[in-house]
Amino acid sequence: MLTTGFRSVLGVKVFGPDLGEIQKLAVQIERELADVPDTRSAFAERTVGGYFLDFTVNREAAARYGLRVGDVNDIVESAIGGKNITTTVEGRERYSVNTRYARDFREDLDALKRVLVPTPTGAQVPISMLADIQYKTGPPSVRSENGKLVGFVFVDITTSDIAGYVRKASQLLGQHIQYPPGYYIEWAGQFQYLQAAKERLKIVIPFTLLIIFVLIYINTRSVVRTGIVLLAVPFSLVGAFWLLWLLGYNVSVAVWVGLIALAGLDAETGVVMLLYLDHAWDKFRGEGRMRNMRDLHDAVIEGAVGRVRPKNMTVCAILFGLLPIMWSPALQAGADVMKRIAAPMIGGIVTSGILELLIYPVIYVIWRKRELSVRDLLRRQFCLAENSPAQDFRRSVRDSDCERPDGQFHSSARPASPRQQRIPHRIPKRGRSTGRCWQREVGHGDEHARDANAFRRHNRADQYAGQTSRQNQDRHVRRLER
Secondary structure, rough: OOHHHHOOOOOEEEOOOOHHHHHHHHHHHHHHHHHHHOEEEEEOOOOEEEEEEEEEOOOOHHOOOOOOOHHHHHHHHHHHHOOEEEEEEEEEEEEEEEEEHHHHHOOOHHHHOOOOOOOOOOOOEHHHOOOOOOOOEEOOOOOEEEEEEEEEEEEEEEEHHHHHHHHHHHHHHHHOOOOOOOOOEEEEEEHHHHHHHHHHHHHHHHHHHHHHHHHHHHHHHOOOHHHHHHOOOHHHHHHHHHHHHHHHHOOOOHHHHHHOOOOHHHHHHOOOOOHHHHHHHHHHOOOOOOOOOHHHHHHHHHHHHHHHHHHHHHHHHHHHHHHHOOOOOOOOOOOHHHHHHHHHHHHHHHHHHHHHHHHHHHHHHHHHHHHHHHHHHHHHHHHHHOOOOHHHHHHHHHHEEEOOOOOOOOOOOOOOOOOOEEEEEOOOOOOOOOOEEEEOOOOOOHHHOOOOOOOHHHHHHHHHHHHHHHHHHHHHHHHOOO
16 A cells, blocks of 8 residues: 555554654564564564764864864765756756765775865865764654654565454553553554544435435425334345345455445335335225224235235346346456445345345334324224214104105104295214104294204204314324324
8 A cells, every 4th residue: 555655555654752762662563563464474674773973073173273063064075975966958958967086085984084075274174173973873764744753664464354454453552562561553544444434424325325315305295204214224134134244244345335335226116115105095984994903914915915025126126237247357456346345236236135025014004003003093982073963863854754665654743734845965974864854844933933943054064064173083183194
């Protein structure tokens, strides 16, 4: 992983203020990681393994000759290291001209001590009289990150479970290595990208589920229906993780991408299942056959069992489109990533289809059972509301003055005179009602007229009460359905 500064799959960064202590900790980490299972190799970079020649200027000696520290360092830079004095131009090419002592005058320590330094008076003084020259060890390169010195430990592993290896190795290092104050370690390499992807998925996965929830809610206009559809997600996770375990795949970024895509497929199959169940419910209710639990069971059986073929076709269309990915050669470019994306989708769609056929009807019955119970309760309340005084009065008249099934008119009162008017009125069929009833004035004079007027008033009040009760019942049922 060259983008992270490592030439291996994994790496350990040791941070601290001193390079010597950093190298000491890095060597200890190298020794401990060699004993961790699945470790192919571990190598700690030596931060202080280089040899250097240091010129330490003696300020008092240089002052006696009228020289400054910069004057001595200029001679070391130009005579020993080399210094560009000019640039030659040859057409489109440019070359710098560098001057320094010949190799014979700077190839060993004794020759370097005889390098001459000019003084302001024109005298030439050997540099050994102005500076101390000696070999020292130091870092060949100095690395720094976040304002601190850092040392690298390169780790190569034999397993693809990077997160599991890092977890075991970190636990072992914490038990056997004591870090001084100001020193700490960080894992880098592919593990660094894995952590970054994990933090990103913490935002992407909830946001994806929220989008799916909103789209389903816009389609169904019901929170309960949306929740029933999203129950397919845990159903599918069962098969997804089973297939990942059988294939030996670890949880990776590609697997999480497949699980996110699986959530969309679950919503598709769940909506299809719920659609057929709702169609069966609406059909039975429209035909007036939704009265008890037996009718509800018949509707669910028609919506679930009678529609197995289209639901299986939906699942098979998705399944057969993903199976060729699993047959691709392992050496083909991108095959490993695509297999880990398709594996959870294949396993999840199988178990999701099976469990939807088995569990969805049960959940639907439990949900609709409550609504059916409310309907029965309202129906009983409506029947009780009809037992009013006006209904009793109307039933008494209906029993006394009704049309027989044979078409003859029956009356318990006196025969009607030609002046008596017959006003037809439709009465709901209840009790012993067998046909159309007729409203008559029973009796003569003002008393009989008052009785007829009272009957009409009670009749109109009863009709208004019945209509209001039916309207309230329908309004309450619609509210419950929403």
